[in-house]
Amino acid sequence: MYFQKHIIESITSFDIVYARMLKRGGNPHGPFDIALVEGTITESWQVDELKKIREQSKQLFAIGSCAIDGGIPAIKSTMPELEAEKKVYKDLSTIHSIRPHSVDAYIKVDGYIRGCPPGERDLHEALASVLTGKKPAFLQYSVCVECKLKGNICVLVAYNMPCMGPVTNAGCGALCPSMNRACYSCFGPMKQANGPALARKFRLMGLSREDIIRKFTEFGADTIEFRRVIETYED
Amino acid sequence: MKIKVDYIARVEGEGSVKFNIEGGKLKELKLNIWEPPRFFEGFLVGRKFDEVPDIVSRICGICPVSHMTTSIRAIEKAVGFIPSLEIKNLRKIMSLSQIVASHLVHLYMLVLPDYHRLDMLFSRENPPSPPFTKGGKGGLLEEIKRLIRLKEAVNNVTAIFGGRPLHPVAMVVGGFTKIPSRDEIGKVIKGLESIKGDALDTVKMVSKLHYPDFRNNTEYVSIISKDDYAVNEGTIASSSGIEVEEDDYLSWFQEEEVPYSNAKRTVMKGRGSIMVGALSRLNIKFGMLHPEAKKAAEMIGFKILGKNPFLNNIAQAVEIVHGIWECIELLDAFSIGNYFFKVNVREGSGSALTEAPRGMLYHQYELNKKGIIERANIVTPTAHNFMSLEESLKKLVNENIDKPKNELSLLCEMLVRAYDPCFSCSVH
Numbered sequence: 298m299y300f301q302k303h304i305i306e307s308i309t310s311f312d313i314v315y316a317r318m319l320k321r322g323g324n325p326h327g328p329f330d331i332a333l334v335e336g337t338i339t340e341s342w343q344v345d346e347l348k349k350i351r352e353q354s355k356q357l358f359a360i361g362s363c364a365i366d367g368g369i370p371a372i373k374s375t376m377p378e379l380e381a382e383k384k385v386y387k388d389l390s391t392i393h394s395i396r397p398h399s400v401d402a403y404i405k406v407d408g409y410i411r412g413c414p415p416g417e418r419d420l421h422e423a424l425a426s427v428l429t430g431k432k433p434a435f436l437q438y439s440v441c442v443e444c445k446l447k448g449n450i451c452v453l454v455a456y457n458m459p460c461m462g463p464v465t466n467a468g469c470g471a472l473c474p475s476m477n478r479a480c481y482s483c484f485g486p487m488k489q490a491n492g493p494a495l496a497r498k499f500r501l502m503g504l505s506r507e508d509i510i511r512k513f514t515e516f517g518a519d520t521i522e523f524r525r526v527i528e529t530y531e532d
Numbered sequence: 533m534k535i536k537v538d539y540i541a542r543v544e545g546e547g548s549v550k551f552n553i554e555g556g557k558l559k560e561l562k563l564n565i566w567e568p569p570r571f572f573e574g575f576l577v578g579r580k581f582d583e584v585p586d587i588v589s590r591i592c593g594i595c596p597v598s599h600m601t602t603s604i605r606a607i608e609k610a611v612g613f614i615p616s617l618e619i620k621n622l623r624k625i626m627s628l629s630q631i632v633a634s635h636l637v638h639l640y641m642l643v644l645p646d647y648h649r650l651d652m653l654f655s656r657e658n659p660p661s662p663p664f665t666k667g668g669k670g671g672l673l674e675e676i677k678r679l680i681r682l683k684e685a686v687n688n689v690t691a692i693f694g695g696r697p698l699h700p701v702a703m704v705v706g707g708f709t710k711i712p713s714r715d716e717i718g719k720v721i722k723g724l725e726s727i728k729g730d731a732l733d734t735v736k737m738v739s740k741l742h743y744p745d746f747r748n749n750t751e752y753v754s755i756i757s758k759d760d761y762a763v764n765e766g767t768i769a770s771s772s773g774i775e776v777e778e779d780d781y782l783s784w785f786q787e788e789e790v791p792y793s794n795a796k797r798t799v800m801k802g803r804g805s806i807m808v809g810a811l812s813r814l815n816i817k818f819g820m821l822h823p824e825a826k827k828a829a830e831m832i833g834f835k836i837l838g839k840n841p842f843l844n845n846i847a848q849a850v851e852i853v854h855g856i857w858e859c860i861e862l863l864d865a866f867s868i869g870n871y872f873f874k875v876n877v878r879e880g881s882g883s884a885l886t887e888a889p890r891g892m893l894y895h896q897y898e899l900n901k902k903g904i905i906e907r908a909n910i911v912t913p914t915a916h917n918f919m920s921l922e923e924s925l926k927k928l929v930n931e932n933i934d935k936p937k938n939e940l941s942l943l944c945e946m947l948v949r950a951y952d953p954c955f956s957c958s959v960h
Contacts, residue, residue, distance in 0.1 A: 301680055309656045319641065320652035321541035321945070340568045369590040372575040381574030388789055394568060413590060414698040469696075476695045476702040477709040481586055483699065511580060515587065 307424060327353030331427045333410070337363040337370040337397045344403050351404040358423050359400045362413035366485035367519040369413075370397045374518050375510075375527075398519060408433050413483040413516070416468035436467045439487045440480050443471035452479055459499050461512060464490035464522065481515055486522035496526045506530045535941050540948055542642040542652070544594055545955025547795075549944050551929055558929050563922045563948075565795035565914075569959040576908040581607050581877065581899055582705050588895070588910070589699045591960045594637065596699050597630040597690065598888035599910075601764055602895040604705050609882030610899050613875045619707045620764070622693060622871065625862050626703060627763045627886070629689035632855035633697065634889035635810065635848040636686070638952050639738060640679040643845055646946050647741040648672065675737065678730045682852075685723040689859055692720050707872040714868065721863050724856055731853045732828055738849040739832035743842040744943060746928055750805045750920040752812035752837075753892060755885055761813075761820040761854060763887045769816050770806070771837065778885045781894055787911055790918075795958035797918035798911055805919035808891025809952060810847035822861075825854035841924055842950045877903035888913050890952050914958035921951045 311331070315323040332354035338344060351357055362368035373381045374396055379389075386392055400406060410419045419435050426433035440462035444451065449471055453460040458479035462471070465480050466487040473480045486492070496509050504512075509530050513523040533553045540547050546567035552559040572591060579587060588603045589596040601623050608615060615623075645653050652658075654676060687697035692712045694700020702709045755766035755778070768776040768784070776784050787798045800806050815836045818826070829850045834843070883896035891913030898907040928947055932940055 301683060304680065305654070305676065308654065309659050312656050313652065316652075317539055317541050317546075318544065319542065320655070321645070322651050323541075337570075339570065343568070369587055370570045372579075372587070373571050376575065376578070381571045384574040384577060385569065385571050386789060388791070391791055392569065392794070394571070414593060414696070472695050473701050475710075478701060478704070481583075483586075508580070511583065515583060 303421065310424070310428060329354040331355065331424075332357045333360045333423075334358070334400050335361045335364050337367050338400065338403065339370060339394050339397045341393065341395055347400060347403055356407045356427060357404070358408045358410055359406045360410040360420070361415045362411065362483060362485050362516055364400045365409045365411055366517045367397050367399045368485075368516055371399075371517070371519040372514055373397055375514050408435060411435070411466050411484045412468050416484070419468060437488065438467050439463055439490065440465045440467050440469065440471050440474070440484070443467045443469070444474050447471055447475060449474050452477070453498075457502055459502060459504055459508075459512060461495070464492050464495050482512075483516050486517045486520050488522075490522045492522050492526040493529060496530065506532075533937065535937055535944075537941050537945055540945055542645065543949055543953055543955065544592075545953070545958070547948075547953070547955045549925060549941075549948065551925075551944075553929075553933060556933060558926060558933065561922065561926050561929060562792050563918070563925060565793045565918075565955045565958055567794060567955045567959045569794045572960045573908045573910055576897075576905050579905050581611070581897075581903040581905065582875075584897070584905065584908075585704060586699075586701075588960075591910070591912075592954060592957045593698060594634050594954065595630060595888045595890065595957070597626050597694070597703070598886055598893055599895070600700070600703055601627055602884050602886045602888075602893050603897070604703070605764065605884035605886070606882045606895045606897050607705050607899070608875065609884060610880040610897055611875055611878050611882075611903075612880065613706065613873070615707065615873075618867070618869055619871055621862050621866070622708055623703070623764055624760075625859055626690060626693055626700070628855040628859050628862075629686045631763070631887075631889045632686045632852050632859075633683060633690065635852050635855075636679060636683050636734075638889075638949075639734065639845060639848055639852075640675065642952075643949055644672070644675065644741075646942070646949065678733060682727050682730050682734070685720075685727045686856070686859075688720045688723050689863075692716055704872075706875040709872055711868060711871050717863055717866060721860060724860050724863070727856065731856050734852055735828045735832060735846075735849040738845050739834070741845070743840065743845070744928075744946070745840070746842060746924075746931070746947075747839040748807070748841050748920065748924040748927060749839075750807045750923065751800065751803060752815045753800070753806045753808050753916070754813045754816045755887055755892060756817050756820075761817055761822070761858070765884075765886070768885065768892070770800075771812075771815055779883060781883065781885060782896075785894075785911070785916075787915060793918075795918060795955065796915050798915045799919055805923055806916055807841065807920045807951075808913050808916045809844055810851050810889075810891075811841065811844040812891060813887060814847040814850060821850070822854045822857040824857045825850050828853045841920075841947065844950050844952065848952070877901070881907075883909075890914060890917070890954055890957075892916055910960055912954065912957040912960060914953045914955065917951055917953060918958070921948065921953065924951075 460479040461482040551561035752771040757766040
């Protein structure tokens with residue numbers, strides 16, 4: 298099911314107050330019944346903007362792995378900022394980046410539409426819940442559950458692939474294991490996932506400390522769940 | 533008179549155009565790509581080679597396949613892996629389907645509203661079908677339905693081989709981790725067959741829009757190949773006749789930092805600005821287009837090397853036809869076989885140039901003997917177009933300097949949209 302099949306109904310059910318990629322003009326100051334915030338926070342002015350949006354929004358959802366967990370840009374947190382930055386720019390005097398953080402590091406969030414790209418089911422759930430006034434029911438279990446429901450053979454147990462499925466939030470439909478490869482956690486960590494237990498399994502499978510750290514820093518380098526692993530295996 | 537478009541609407545990413553007119557003359561114009569940079573080239577260092585395609589895919593939500601195919605080919609070159617013709621053809625299907633999908637979003641969602649004097653394609657105040665509210669113009673229901681049919685059919689092609697249309701997972705260094713069944717392939721071919729008429733209608737629709745009369749002075753650049761309408765591999769060619777091997781890219785092109793912009797811009801050394809993208813591709817390799825695409829271009833009287841960047845929109849529509857027909861032929865010839873090979877790591881460096889939807893894309897990597905990235909360099913189509921776009925904006929303002937403020941700023945926005953920049957890619 299593609300969300301775009303419902304695009305006419307979805308867009309015409311709401312007044313689009315502000316969405317620059319879709320619409321010229323608009324009102325960036327609100328108020329908003331619902332705000333969808335995407336992207337990692339990487340410059341300080343975005344923090345001010347984010348707080349203003351929060352204050353003007355009845356409901357605010359973080360959408361996509363960048364906004365929720367820091368996503369890929371948060372890999373930068375694994376090294377001193379300057380080391381990453383000076384590899385890209387010779388003149389850093391006009392660059393004002395801060396350490397990348399998720400949206401909920403700064404404001405309260407009413408729900409997470411997880412994934413990279415975001416799961417269409419959860420997006421639909423969030424928008425429909427606003428219209429019907431019910432609490433959105435987001436998926437709160439791991440990719441493993443989706444594999445079992447699909448009847449997939451476990452790529453971790455059967456093929457010894459270092460699969461991040463056990464600690465990754467569902468929503469993709471167990472995509473990678475269904476395509477014969479290990480999950481790389483693009484939906485980010487499931488709440489309260491036991492990262493260290495999976496890391497110990499990876500160690501027994503012969504992964505190096507560096508390999509394990511890379512697994513847990515591709516998506517979610519900045520999360521509580523994955524930081525526990527990183528701290529254990531760091532030199 | 534100062535004119536500021538602080539946040540250009542209906543383009544991918546965040547950028548502004550600011551200019552100053554004094555005494556009827558343009559004093560200064562700046563294109564500022566202020567979207568915060570993400571430092572991919574910084575944090576890729578230390579990552580393992582097989583993670584790179586999944587990571588660079590996230591540079592862009594519209595052209596992830598391009599960043600993946602480009603990085604995969606650069607890394608395979610670095611380790612000395614030569615993919616089979618079958619794998620190359622599959623990657624071509626992935627790239628073509630994504631080019632079509634990207635052009636569709638650009639033409640219908642980002643460009644079309646300008647020519648119907650709308651802020652966005654449709655909305656609650658301006659629904660696509662009756663009953664129209666007071667003041668709503670509406671009426672684009674046919675176009676919107678066509679867009680949805682086209683987009684679904686091409687997304688299905690990317691998804692069937694990649695697992696999903698955006699950030700596909702099955703395309704990796706060494707090939708594809710899973711191949712769909714004949715039945716599934718048959719279904720996507722049928723889907724593509726069903727949108728042929730819609731593709732031609734798109735060409736007709738785009739050709740009927742009234743584009744501003746304008747010419748830019750720049751060199752059109754694209755990759756070419758003697759075998760096909762080059763997408764994933766070729767040598768660099770330009771409208772003034774240069775031919776450069778992909779490995780010599782850095783000795784011809786120079787990326788420089790711009791004090792007022794987070795994006796860098798690329799010039800051809802000693803020559804100046806270049807333009808890349810659909811219009812450049814058509815200008816340089818029109819002869820290699822699929823016969824149906826050539827026919828479509830001739831049907832609307834499209835002439836190459838017309839030098840009007842607004843016609844990039846028409847070139848994209850012609851490429852939509854090319855992409856669909858070529859995908860059908862490649863899918864018809866598809867055979868089940870081995871599409872995945874284990875890649876042995878070794879120390880080395882490699883670079884690759886491809887045609888992303890928005891134009892020439894360059895990736896370069898250095899790997900150590902463990903397969904860890906030691907250096908990464910990425911030059912996006914928008915960096916290639918930056919200087920030409922800024923020059924074109926200056927010329928456009930100078931030629932329309934007497935127009936009222938609102939009209940002039942809309943005209944500038946329309947030109948920016950015609951170049952189809954991806955500001956997000958440019959601040960990778």
